[in-house]
Amino acid sequence: MAGKAVVVGAGVGGLATAIGLRRAGWSVRVLERRAELERYGTAFGIHPTAQGALERLGVGQGFMERAVPYRDGRIRTPDGAVIANLPLERIERRAGRPELLIARPYLLDVLLGALDVPIEFGGEVRDVEELAAGHDLVVGADGIRSAVRRGRFGGRSGPRHVGTVAWIGIAGFDSGIHGETWGAGRFFGMTPVEPGKTNWYATVPEATTAGELRELFSGWHDPIPRILHETDPAEWIRYEMRHLHPALPSFTSGGNVALVGDAAHAMTPNLGQGACTAILDAEALTRAIATHARLPEALRAYDAERRRSAQRVALGSRGLHRFMTVRRTGLRDSLLRLLPA
Numbered sequence: 001m002a003g004k005a006v007v008v009g010a011g012v013g014g015l016a017t018a019i020g021l022r023r024a025g026w027s028v029r030v031l032e033r034r035a036e037l038e039r040y041g042t043a044f045g046i047h048p049t050a051q052g053a054l055e056r057l058g059v060g061q062g063f064m065e066r067a068v069p070y071r072d073g074r075i076r077t078p079d080g081a082v083i084a085n086l087p088l089e090r091i092e093r094r095a096g097r098p099e100l101l102i103a104r105p106y107l108l109d110v111l112l113g114a115l116d117v118p119i120e121f122g123g124e125v126r127d128v129e130e131l132a133a134g135h136d137l138v139v140g141a142d143g144i145r146s147a148v149r150r151g152r153f154g155g156r157s158g159p160r161h162v163g164t165v166a167w168i169g170i171a172g173f174d175s176g177i178h179g180e181t182w183g184a185g186r187f188f189g190m191t192p193v194e195p196g197k198t199n200w201y202a203t204v205p206e207a208t209t210a211g212e213l214r215e216l217f218s219g220w221h222d223p224i225p226r227i228l229h230e231t232d233p234a235e236w237i238r239y240e241m242r243h244l245h246p247a248l249p250s251f252t253s254g255g256n257v258a259l260v261g262d263a264a265h266a267m268t269p270n271l272g273q274g275a276c277t278a279i280l281d282a283e284a285l286t287r288a289i290a291t292h293a294r295l296p297e298a299l300r301a302y303d304a305e306r307r308r309s310a311q312r313v314a315l316g317s318r319g320l321h322r323f324m325t326v327r328r329t330g331l332r333d334s335l336l337r338l339l340p341a
């Protein structure tokens with residue numbers, strides 16, 4: 001089966017979907033509302049399952065050239081005491097390959113390098129039915145505020161705030177230690193991203209200025225205050241933490257529309273699965289399209305493969321967000337100490 005598709009949104013999910021559709025022999029348009037791709041953003045954790053999906057999309061080698069392994073991640077208390085290990089070694093033992101990290105701009109470059117159609121920039125899609133009239137398939141890869149989702153599913157499911165603010169950035173030195181530090185109602189993370197740099201993120205109930213953020217983490221163990229003082233706040237990104245709620249009844253509609261990535265299941269970043277699930281969606285959707293004789297069957301197969309799985313991850317991420325940001329830390333930290341090494 002081959003046909004004409006339009007992909008709305010040129011983030012990770014949209015670019016990966018467009019690559020998969022082209023490999024399946026489809027004619028593809030990619031519409032992006034921005035004038036160019038935004039090259040900011042910090043590191044994405046890419047689990048072994050999503051690494052496999054990138055390989056099946058034909059971009060495994062380019063990805064591996066820019067990715068770095070994530071090992072030795074610890075969970076610490078604000079005074080620096082290690083109370084548990086992140087499950088990175090367990091993931092590596094089970095999958096036979098490590099969790100990898102890649103800077104968002106590099107992942108976009110890898111995907112762009114494999115896409116053989118131009119992106120049509122500067123057009124914000126508002127009317128899904130207009131697109132559906134001219135194409136066999138419309139893919140909504142247009143993020144948490146998806147117009148494609150709204151067009152087909154209305155406004156019942158939408159972005160919901162979870163009560164915290166996240167700040168992210170890259171420090172120009174190696175932090176030496178990696179993992180997360182969990183305090184009362186807030187946490188700070190440090191991961192590798194490329195040699196000589198540290199990817200960091202901080203989540204707090206609220207902090208509207210860089211000065212407030214620095215204040216909230218003053219007194220935490222080294223090198224957290226140093227990271228916040230030696231990086232330029234002009235390069236930090238601040239966003240209100242949100243997820244899609246309630247969960248959608250389907251990732252497809254009418255036999256000609258499919259949603260992928262944040263448009264389908266935006267989640268809090270606590271499990272580090274936002275980019276992974278978008279890649280898995282894109283690969284599953286385009287594999288179903290390549291292997292089924294009719295589009296409605298392919299979309300049903302895609303929904304069956306991805307919806308429950310992605311929604312379970314989103315629920316787990318939301319639960320972990322609550323657990324990480326409790327204000328009374330005694331019980332939480334005792335539970336953490338029971339985790340297997």
Ligand SMILES: Cc1cc2nc3c(=O)[nH]c(=O)nc-3n(C[C@H](O)[C@H](O)[C@H](O)COP(=O)(O)OP(=O)(O)OC[C@H]3O[C@@H](n4cnc5c(N)ncnc54)[C@H](O)[C@@H]3O)c2cc1C
Nearest residue numbers: 009011012013033041042124125142143261262274275278
């Ligand atoms: C600039 C940026 C920086 C980010 N940085 C980080 C980060 O550092 N860490 C992290 O964990 N996550 C980050 N994210 C989120 C992360 O990229 C996504 O959660 C994940 O990769 C899923 O991607 P997606 O393709 O589904 O959605 P997104 O990455 O949100 O991409 C959606 C795309 O659709 C476009 N779009 C939206 N509406 C329309 C419309 N109506 N018509 C046409 N185009 C439209 C948007 O401009 C965007 O390019 C970032 C997202 C963006 C956009």
